[in-house]
Structure formats: C-alpha cells, structure tokens
Amino acid sequence: MTLESLRLPEPRSLRAQVEQTLSAAIISGELAPGELLTVPTLAARFDVSATPVREAMLELEHRGFVEPVRNKGFRVTEVSDEALRQLVAVRQLLEPPAMEQLARVLPELPADRLEPLRAFAEQIVAGASRGDLPAYLAADVEFHLGLTALLGNDLLVDLVRDLRSRTRLVGLVAMLESDRLGESAAEHLVLLDLLAAGDAAGARDLMHRHIAHTLGWWAGNPETAEALAR
Template structure:
C-alpha cells in the first residue's frame, strides 16, 4: 500500500514542515469544490440580545424553510472526486486541508468523510484523517460475485412475475446510463448505473435487499476501475438489452444477460489487475 506523507488532521497548511519530519506535500485540489459557497452563506445568524418575553406567536401556517446543506454538497463533491480518481487510493486526506480547498470549515468535511467511511470508500486514520481504500482485483471480483448471488435469482423471479408495462417504466433510467456512458464521466455513470439497478430490484418490494445490494454496488465502484469509455458504453447497452428482454418476458434471455453482466465485471477487474505494473 502506498504510504502517504500527509500531516495530521489538525496540522497546518500544505507544504508546512512538521517538527523533525519531512516537508508535507500539498494535497491536490479536488475538482468540483464548492467555489464561492461557504458556510457563512448558508448559516443562520445567531440571535443575540433579543428577548421574547410576552411575545405572541405569529398566526397562520408555518412556512417551509429550505436551507442549503453544506455537508450534502461536500459529500457529493467527495463522491465525484472518488469516482473520478481525483482522491487517490491509499492516500490520506485531512478534513482541515480538504475544508480549505472547499472553502468551508473541517466539520462538514469530517461529517461527509464519516459517511463515506460507513459506505466503505474511506477508512479513518486516527490523528491524521481519512485514507481512500485500496481494493485489489480479487476483492472487487468477490464483490461482483456476491452481487450476482443476490441479484441474479431475484431478477429471474421478477422476470417471471412483473408485467412488461412495469419494466417499461424504467426505460428512462436505462437511457440515462447510455447518455452517461457516452459522456464518459465515471462519476455520472456510476450514479446512473446504481439508480438503474436499484430500480430493478425495487420491484421486489424488499427494501432490505435493495439496501444491501446498493451498498455492495457502491463499494464495488470505489476506487473506480479504469475500463474506459468503450467499456461504459457496452455496459450501458446491456442495460437496454436486459430491459427489452424483461419487457418481452423472455426469461431465458434475462438469465443469460444478468449472468453475463456480472461475469463481465469479473473480467474487467481481472483485466485491471493484469494491467497494473
């Protein structure tokens, strides 16, 4: 595993020399940072010096107040950086340094990173920050195998019981994966891919199954395997073909497609391992 030379999670700015140690290199700026968006833009000022003794409540229904979620924006930006490989596997990133890049304090970054740790994308390094997980080809293939064990039998059962018109309602999601693949953005494709598979499994009515399968799917996408645009286009095309078979009620075709879809994942991970120096 590549060792990072990042300083502590609370240590100064990039390029600062720590006591008795080497100079700490600056962390690369993460694309998708919230340019111009800072916590002060969304925070509600504290009311100071105000008293409400004897003040009557304002009549009428309470209006809906929507506030911009800094943590949510940071989480989206970090997920994009993970999917595109801007946050590199094996590297340690501290919340204060990432917060400086995003123009916010370390708190929402740390909260977002904790969420990513729960999802298996990063791991906590005490007193330093968060390390982006490294997964070898074997682990990724194992994740794909577990997904197949869960999803294939469910898909075959649904293919026999769900009417074609219900499957047809999912065509826009399949088309989203085709467009995302054509754009070649791994982050966009990863999100659309999960949305399509999640919608397929949701027809089972089993929320626990959908949650487990989605978590496995997300883990299998981080860190991203560099298949390239051609692989994404072919993967998205399989979504369209699978949906056509489901609409037609062709169970044999569905069996071959879903089995081959996951077998392709095994091959992609094995190929990535072969290409690694």
C-alpha cells in the same frame, strides 16, 4: 485526478453531496488508492464547513473506502481483490435471480413501470458517451435499485444497495479511453428489453455477465468467456 476537478452535485444535504462526490471519485478510481484527503482541504475546495465533510469521511470510512491517518486526515484504501471477489459472489447470488424473477412477474405489474427506468438507462449511456463518471454511477445506482424495487422486497433492495455501495470499480477511468464503457452502459437498455419481452433466462444471464465486469473491465482486467461464465 486532482481535487480541483471535483464538483458537488445538485442540492441535497451537504454531507450527502460531499459523500456522493468523493464516493464516485473513489469508486471509479479517479481518486486513487493511497491518496491523502484532509477535512480542511476538502471543506475549502467545496466551500462548506468542516462538519459535513467530516461526517462524509466517517461514512466513507465505514464503507471501507478510506482509513484514518493520525494527525493527517484520511487515505483512500487499496482495493482488496479478495474482498471484491466476495462482494461479487454475493451479488451474483442475489441480482441475476432477482432479474429472472422480475421478468416473470412483470406482466402482472402496470405496463408503464419500466418507463422511468428507461430514462435512467439512457442517462447511463449518455454519461458514458460524455465520460461523465459521476453521472454514470449515479444513474446506474438509481436504475438497478429501481428495478430491484419492482419486486416489492425492501430487504432485498437494502442488501443490493449496501453491496453496490461498497463495490469499487477502479478500472472505469481507463475505460474512458476505449469503447468498453459504452458497451457496458448499453447493457442496461438490453436488460430492459429482455425484461419487457419476459425473457427470464436472458435477463438472468445478462445480469450475471454485467456484474462479472466488476472483476473484469471495471477492475482494469481483461475479460474471458470462462471468467464471465463463473
């Protein structure tokens, strides 16, 4: 991965565009731990002023993705196995039960509430098939936050958003050379089917396995039945 291959997404605030682009590259492992990033280089690469780049880097520092290097810039941080395990543990406490609850209350919601989310699930699958990790990750965030929002609990949405924003998936790049990215992408469509069928236990269990990929495939590690069951 080189800076020359990075591209900004469609118009948002410049800071948000820079942050989204760099965040996706760091989350997926395209920008590897230890890589040095400088504000002038990034500003020139993206053809923007230094201000939105500096603001984006400070936000990435707050998320723990980069650390300042005196008189040099920012270095992409190493991925702490323990920190990742703690993030996954908290997500497992929140997201699978949320999907279980959603499967139970979904019949009370308008029948078309899942349709916009199916479009995001299809974008995730398409991103995986093209090897477009930024598109994959952007659609993944919209999908999961959109599902969580159906429960009507804004605090839960904020917590899930924060936890996902700090989760690193450095094995995604390696998954491009296998079928695993496509397999994990397809789980989003399966989850929608389970929710639509009112299968609360199935939705909970699938979400549990899906998050477990964070310590397995998405971290570049093999997966075992025992690990997925934790």
